[in-house]
Amino acid sequence: MKTAAQQAPIQRAGEAAGAATGQAKAHDVVLQVRDLAVDIRTHRGTVRAVNSVAFEARAGETLALLGESGCGKSMTAKALAGIMDPVCDLADGEIVLNGTDLAALSAKERLKFAGPELGIVFQDALTALNPVYTVGTQLGEAFRIHRGLNAKQARAEAIDLMKRVGIPEPESRVNSYPHQFSGGMRQRILIAMAVALNPRLLIADEPTTALDVTVQAQIMQLLRKLREEGQMAVILITHDLAVVAEEADSVAVMYAGNVVESGPVSEVFADPRHPYTKGLLESVPVHLERGAKLKSIAGSPPELHDIPAGCVYQSRCPLVQDICRAERPVLRPAAIPSGTEPRPARTAACHFSEEINNV
């Protein structure tokens, strides 16, 4: 393992996974998720928090998981990373990362993937970092565990990483503790930890929600730069439509644990095929006279222990019919109204996705 220490930091450290062969080419499918289901055991019985979720993430591209609080987007991220709460179970599905189905592995086997193959950035950098260790120790951990470096070598790698993510004066700041950094700098440290071993997949769970907009712009710029450098596939989890519009190539819209629509961002936002996506887009106060009434979605999402049979969106949907109450629509290629062929990249889970613009 010592030889790995000699590798330049940009190179891939895929030995641990055994399957990696150099950098992924742009647009290669890095991650394929099929039929993912997560159950939560609660004192009121088992509830399904994520239900038959499917999407794929490609090298050098950003996939956004978009949804409101409680829709299951963070739960999906945790299931991908194998860091679910003990009360959660992976009930079904495949998580194929670079040819390996993570869902079929034991927890111990999955550990080998955390870092070299898959990195995750959390929303709240202050709680995600350990307050009693220096950032240098925390940044170096990945190198010590996965590459067997000693403390001194790991510290040098940590300094390199800090440079890569734009932290000024890394040689002196490597010995600082998390609380001595600003929110934006802490987020950079968290990103540095996630990309330390040049993973193929980076999951960023609301990485800028706690930050001011000028700092948010800096962090997004950094994520784009790192994505390009490493040809990583990025899964960006967010509730912010504007962030999706600016940062993502494709989007999967989630509601009550289900993906209700997916496709390229430009197409989904320009011509939504699920009434929930349409409702969300119309709730944003843009292109309106000031003070004009905003369209909003009536009601609120269903409780997890109270998800209706049939369509999950039925209680708030303006298009609801009897079939929506009886039969849950599956994600299927969204038909394009003008009679052209439906494209496989665009899907929607709605019985009436063709009639959506008649609302």
Add this chain to the structure above:
Amino acid sequence: MSEPLLTIDGVTKTFHVARSASGNTRLKALDGISLTVGRGETLGLVGESGCGKSTLARTLMMLETPDEGTVTFEGTNPFGLRGKELLSWRRRVQMVFQDPFASLNARMNAGDIIAEPWATHRGLYPTSRERQARVSELLHMVGLRPSDARKSPQEFSGGQRQRIGIARALALNPDVIILDEPVSALDLSVQAQVLNLLNELQQELGVSYIFISHDLTVVRHVADRVAVMYLGRIIETGATEEVFDHPRHPYTAALMSASPKLDVSGTRRDRIVLQGELPSPLDPPSGCRFRTRCWKAQDICADVSPEPQVLAAPDGTKHVAECHFPLDSIKGLTGAAAPAAAVPVQ
């Protein structure tokens, strides 16, 4: 514009902190803030964390006393009031808080939460029957059912809790409501419902809002005028459209540019990404406070604090920016707004 309801003139507030990295223990949270709020108007207050928005809100609530400067509310200085007069003034300025989970007492039911202000302002609804009727009325006004009065906060969703917070603020029939990030904890679809409610209430009651938010899209939608804060100063004010469409202070331009836009055309904008971070308010830069991150900064910016300048706005509204080198108004607009047209205030 008619006589402003609320005038803030040169308000300064300094806090003393025990120790800081720079050795300076005086934190100037507000440094010469001047603002006006008209009757029935919505003033949007934007700026990043630590810029002094909340201190300003707390000062207007009389939770902080300014070190210098004056606050005038319909011609009187509330800080000079005592006793009954003070009490009756406090009724007129109310606040809605950001976090609908933390700002409602979990041990009280919704009706008691809304009625609690009347325990202090006893004369308003003296009998229990009046209070009950008014609670029902307020619940109805904010889109809840009278029967909801008996429910406790935990039984409501985030959007409904914020409606209770709004009802509580309305309980004393205030003239001004300070809305401190009122929708930022809410999901988008619910956010739109609450913004619509606030708009309807303003139409109906003629109440003024001071709307504090970091979400520029929301501010653009609700505010008549906008004030942009940076490190304890208001660096730009003007009519909402004017400030958003033609920002004159580089910081405002950067802030607008950094804010993500929902544009589905797929064209990536060129963005101004500011380098560096907000300097510590304990150790603000000399001269212009924004100069350490400003791409237009020159020597004079470090030496001389820029005075507020009234800049000609194409639509004739008052547009003020504190900058030695204000940005050109976007070309093509009658050419009225060259930097040479800038004159110092007063």
